[in-house]
Amino acid sequence: MTRALAVTFNALSLYAVALVLAAAFAAQLLLHELPCPLCLLQRIQFALLAIGPILNVRFGPRPSHYALSLLAAVAGAAFSTRQILLHILPGDAGYGTALLGYHYYTWALIGFAAAIVLLAAILLCDRQFEPDTATTQAPPGAFATSAVCLVIVLTALNVVSTLLECGFGPCADNPTVYELLKRGT
């Protein structure tokens, strides 16, 4: 795999992270299901997962950039596993609505596990790490730049959304209202 192809794959992975963050927003806004603290932590890990690909797009692929994503994916998998175990007893309806039979935290575990496998697979391709023959690295294209901007905007929107949900105090374990909007009314 060439450096250019690796950068394209990294841009695609950023679109995948953007899709996850957008889907979480869609569930929050359309189904009026506010994310719990563990759900927010999993979103944060998905956002952290994007930093490796952003660095790969900007500075070129390096193993250390993939390592950042691996760390975030392992932590995210641990967080989602804990939430699955919290609701594992028979009769426990789980937290939130199930999507295609799985709750969001189960989908999160599947997503983090898939990320770990994909990161391991792309790390097998050594050619992407060979020095570029061009004297200067080409600037990222529109496809990659859009992916980076999309992820950054979605993460920034989470800042606003979480501030509205939690206010300036600790987040509720089972949030049902936006604390900051409640105080305003």
Added chain:
Amino acid sequence: MEFTALFLAVTIVMLVAWLGRRSLALALFAVVFLASIATYLHHATDTLKLSF
């Protein structure tokens, strides 16, 4: 509030990774990653209802 701060911190790391120095982005990532683990450990107080 801590989650808002974490999302804000991640946004800043992303901006540094895209616009700033690589070494600073790596250092900031480490700080935010450790902060997210610490937040998890702070909140993971519910006992898992498991028995073997």
